[in-house]
Amino acid sequence: MRLVTIHEVARNAGVSIGTVSKVLNNQGQLRAETRLRVRAAAELLGFRPNDLARSLHRKRTFTIGLVSSDRFGRFSIPLLEGIEDALDSARVAVFLCKPTDDPAHERRHVESLLAKRVDGLIVTSRRTDPRPPLDTLGTSVPVIYAYAQTAGAGATCLLADDEGGGYLAGRHLVGLGRTRIAHITGPERFAAVRERRAGLSRALAGAQVPLDPRLASTGPWSEAWGREAVGRLLDAGPPFDAVFCGSDQIARGVADCLRERGLNVPDDVAIVGYDNWEIVAAATRPPLTTIDPCLHELGQAAASRLLAMIDGDHGPAATRHVVRLPCRLLVRASCGGGSSLKTADRAA
Amino acid sequence: MRLVTIHEVARNAGVSIGTVSKVLNNQGQLRAETRLRVRAAAELLGFRPNDLARSLHRKRTFTIGLVSSDRFGRFSIPLLEGIEDALDSARVAVFLCKPTDDPAHERRHVESLLAKRVDGLIVTSRRTDPRPPLDTLGTSVPVIYAYAQTAGAGATCLLADDEGGGYLAGRHLVGLGRTRIAHITGPERFAAVRERRAGLSRALAGAQVPLDPRLASTGPWSEAWGREAVGRLLDAGPPFDAVFCGSDQIARGVADCLRERGLNVPDDVAIVGYDNWEIVAAATRPPLTTIDPCLHELGQAAASRLLAMIDGDHGPAATRHVVRLPCRLLVRASCGGGSSLKTADRAA
DNA sequence: AAACCAACGGAAAAGCTTTTCCGTTGCAAA
DNA sequence: TTTGCAACGGAAAAGCTTTTCCGTTGGTTT
Numbered sequence: 001m002r003l004v005t006i007h008e009v010a011r012n013a014g015v016s017i018g019t020v021s022k023v024l025n026n027q028g029q030l031r032a033e034t035r036l037r038v039r040a041a042a043e044l045l046g047f048r049p050n051d052l053a054r055s056l057h058r059k060r061t062f063t064i065g066l067v068s069s070d071r072f073g074r075f076s077i078p079l080l081e082g083i084e085d086a087l088d089s090a091r092v093a094v095f096l097c098k099p100t101d102d103p104a105h106e107r108r109h110v111e112s113l114l115a116k117r118v119d120g121l122i123v124t125s126r127r128t129d130p131r132p133p134l135d136t137l138g139t140s141v142p143v144i145y146a147y148a149q150t151a152g153a154g155a156t157c158l159l160a161d162d163e164g165g166g167y168l169a170g171r172h173l174v175g176l177g178r179t180r181i182a183h184i185t186g187p188e189r190f191a192a193v194r195e196r197r198a199g200l201s202r203a204l205a206g207a208q209v210p211l212d213p214r215l216a217s218t219g220p221w222s223e224a225w226g227r228e229a230v231g232r233l234l235d236a237g238p239p240f241d242a243v244f245c246g247s248d249q250i251a252r253g254v255a256d257c258l259r260e261r262g263l264n265v266p267d268d269v270a271i272v273g274y275d276n277w278e279i280v281a282a283a284t285r286p287p288l289t290t291i292d293p294c295l296h297e298l299g300q301a302a303a304s305r306l307l308a309m310i311d312g313d314h315g316p317a318a319t320r321h322v323v324r325l326p327c328r329l330l331v332r333a334s335c336g337g338g339s340s341l342k343t344a345d346r347a348a
Numbered sequence: 349m350r351l352v353t354i355h356e357v358a359r360n361a362g363v364s365i366g367t368v369s370k371v372l373n374n375q376g377q378l379r380a381e382t383r384l385r386v387r388a389a390a391e392l393l394g395f396r397p398n399d400l401a402r403s404l405h406r407k408r409t410f411t412i413g414l415v416s417s418d419r420f421g422r423f424s425i426p427l428l429e430g431i432e433d434a435l436d437s438a439r440v441a442v443f444l445c446k447p448t449d450d451p452a453h454e455r456r457h458v459e460s461l462l463a464k465r466v467d468g469l470i471v472t473s474r475r476t477d478p479r480p481p482l483d484t485l486g487t488s489v490p491v492i493y494a495y496a497q498t499a500g501a502g503a504t505c506l507l508a509d510d511e512g513g514g515y516l517a518g519r520h521l522v523g524l525g526r527t528r529i530a531h532i533t534g535p536e537r538f539a540a541v542r543e544r545r546a547g548l549s550r551a552l553a554g555a556q557v558p559l560d561p562r563l564a565s566t567g568p569w570s571e572a573w574g575r576e577a578v579g580r581l582l583d584a585g586p587p588f589d590a591v592f593c594g595s596d597q598i599a600r601g602v603a604d605c606l607r608e609r610g611l612n613v614p615d616d617v618a619i620v621g622y623d624n625w626e627i628v629a630a631a632t633r634p635p636l637t638t639i640d641p642c643l644h645e646l647g648q649a650a651a652s653r654l655l656a657m658i659d660g661d662h663g664p665a666a667t668r669h670v671v672r673l674p675c676r677l678l679v680r681a682s683c684g685g686g687s688s689l690k691t692a693d694r695a696a
Numbered sequence: 697a698a699a700c701c702a703a704c705g706g707a708a709a710a711g712c713t714t715t716t717c718c719g720t721t722g723c724a725a726a
Numbered sequence: 727t728t729t730g731c732a733a734c735g736g737a738a739a740a741g742c743t744t745t746t747c748c749g750t751t752g753g754t755t756t
Contacts (some may be wrong), residue, residue: 053712115399401742
């Protein structure tokens with residue numbers, strides 16, 4: 001695969017390689033006729049400048065590494081697409097890399113990325129709980145944590161605002177007049193679980209609606225858990241007219257169980273899910289009103305910020321930033337209620 | 349981010365840069381003591397050879413491009429992971445790139461990948477139907493189509509064996525003694541739909557079981573369609589004791605509807621799904637026996653083959669290869685039946 | 697003691713582009 | 727006609743590594 005070099009273009013156009021370079025980069029003082037001739041030669045030969053040589057010289061590769069400390073899953077995808085979106089317009093390419101949780105493996109990948117002289121790194125994970133800081137092996141490549149965070153000092157972390165999401169859900173439900181609100185969510189050990197609950201509490205407190213602890217339960221992030229938990233409440237719990245679920249999967253289980261028990265959603269019980277996992281939320285009967293963590297936007301934001309850090313070179317690297325991006329309430333049918341709220345409603 | 353170069357290591361170790369290179373690549377004739385000294389200096393300074401310079405010289409970047417003509421979705425993920433798996437051990441990194449369906453956009457991406465001198469390209473898409481060949485802009489980079497195909501002459505395409513998958517499903521059902529088998533699947537225009545049906549027919553024909561056309565219906569790839577289609581059969585169709593579904597989503601709809609109509613799965617009706625989309629198949633009540641297209645393996649195979657093409661340089665590039673990789677029957681509970689079959693059963 | 701060989705490691709080219717610095721060339725001004 | 731300037735484009739270095747080809751050095755062989 002012998003590729004055309006700038007030398008051949010130069011020879012073909014009867015100029016020096018420096019001139020070719022100038023033409024192709026719109027630099028220097030050249031006659032229009034010369035530019036045309038060189039361009040024609042380049043076109044004819046199908047010349048494509050070698051980015052390796054170019055980057056070697058410019059000390060910038062227009063390349064970043066995405067290290068996802070977890071398997072690619074439903075959270076990584078919108079994130080990834082957001083990142084691609086933002087980078088694509090800056091003509092920056094992304095190296096994918098999927099280390100396992102094994103730190104040695106991660107290290108090896110970072111090593112390889114650094115050898116390739118990526119301009120920056122984005123770290124993501126499935127869980128939003130703190131992870132050990134990425135070891136950049138003594139270099140000072142800009143790093144940004146997207147939908148991931150670390151306790152490290154100078155780290156910039158972009159997260160979804162789980163507390164705000166919980167608040168949005170709560171406010172929506174009380175706004176619709178619900179007063180006995182159950183909360184069925186994931187394992188207590190997840191920070192997201194605790195924060196979403198805090199947001200819910202804040203919303204209810206603001207409306208003088210009590211949060212009955214007997215109506216709150218934690219368990220796995222699964223449909224089966226949703227069915228089981230709501231079944232228990234129906235069997236032995238106090239009455240309730242709404243359920244805020246920790247995930248759309250849980251919400252789906254809740255909806256299925258309620259329907260099978262003869263209850264109507266949303267008339268008897270309103271449901272708010274979490275994640276806006278389209279394929280689940282839209283297929284549920286009725287389709288789920290849910291909290292959308294806006295991961296696409298989060299990905300875009302992460303990428304833009306990284307780009308800024310790369311350009312700024314010596315940005316505010318020393319200070320730690322944890323930024324929470326707002327979630328969005330996406331109204332479908334599971335709460336009834338106005339299409340007036342739509343998606344415009346954002347957390348503070 | 350001034351990085352350490354081989355010169356600094358050389359100075360530090362009191363040798364020439366050539367010697368450093370030899371040490372780090374285990375080449376040449378050097379005293380053990382020298383090797384040690386150089387290694388120590390490199391370690392001390394945290395030297396990391398610049399892959400740009402290295403690749404420039406070696407004419408090999410250990411980098412490939414993954415162009416996914418479709419959004420990253422549930423099919424791309426296992427594929428991607430398989431690819432990563434195979435490439436990781438060869439220490440090859442992958443550039444992600446997600447052109448839209450716009451050919452100009454795709455072209456721009458390929459352009460950029462070629463400028464980065466990727467050693468090869470993998471093309472994937474969500475649908476398995478033929479796509480236009482990837483324009484490699486006059487170069488001869490090895491290209492492989494994974495879970496995608498093109499009519500182009502010298503193309504190598506790796507696909508899942510849909511016909512074989514349909515056959516597996518059919519054989520499993522007749523093996524369990526089912527004789528009135530319905531088929532609810534996706535839109536007719538998908539090649540996969542037609543091929544899976546052909547496989548089903550072959551299996552039934554082999555067992556002298558008729559395929560009643562009144563029991564076959566096509567529609568969207570959705571749960572709702574599964575519910576609707578099976579509902580219609582219950583209302584107005586001939587009796588049936590099994591349903592082979594075109595996707596797990598459809599199968600889930602079928603299972604939900606049957607249960608709600610008071611029928612037992614698998615006692616009254618057995619169900620086989622398609623895709624082994626874990627999160628759906630395992631959450632269905634009962635968990636779905638399904639056809640697993642083995643996309644992880646397909647990804648691995650695609651990557652290994654690409655690697656071989658890269659190494660072989662002038663491989664069998666001129667001939668067209670379309671390879672169908674076998675699917676696997678994954679037994680859960682929706683057909684009852686033996687755990688004896690398990691996953692060992694593969695298409696011919 | 698002369699000749700030779702093995703072991704060791706240095707010098708330099710190659711790989712491809714960008715960019716700075718200068719040298720020409722042609723024309724206008726004095 | 728000479729001087730000067732602007733426009734144009736070439737030469738060469740820089741960016742970093744790998745690899746080939748040689749030159750030294752010290753010891754062995756006869």
